[in-house]
Amino acid sequence: MYSIGRFLQFAALVLLPTGLVVGMVEKDLRFEMTLLAASLVIFTAGKMLQKRSTPDAE
Numbered sequence: 001m002y003s004i005g006r007f008l009q010f011a012a013l014v015l016l017p018t019g020l021v022v023g024m025v026e027k028d029l030r031f032e033m034t035l036l037a038a039s040l041v042i043f044t045a046g047k048m049l050q051k052r053s054t055p056d057a058e
Contacts, residue, residue, distance in 0.1 A: 001053035008046025012039040 019035025022028075 001049050005046045005049030005051075005053070008042050008049065010046075012043035012046065015039045015042065 015035060016039040019032055019039070023032030023035070
């Protein structure tokens with residue numbers, strides 16, 4: 001679960017600037033805000049999964 005949480009955080013951190021760049025190029029504010037909200041939800045879900053579990057100590 002820890003790895004999945006970290007992956008979700010990483011995916012959100014990649015999604016956010018991608019949305020900003022595409023939104024600026026296309027001049028589509030709605031698209032930017034949609035990806036901002038999606039990134040926030042994905043990152044928060046990843047953070048919650050990460051906190052619920054600990055990395056394997058083995």
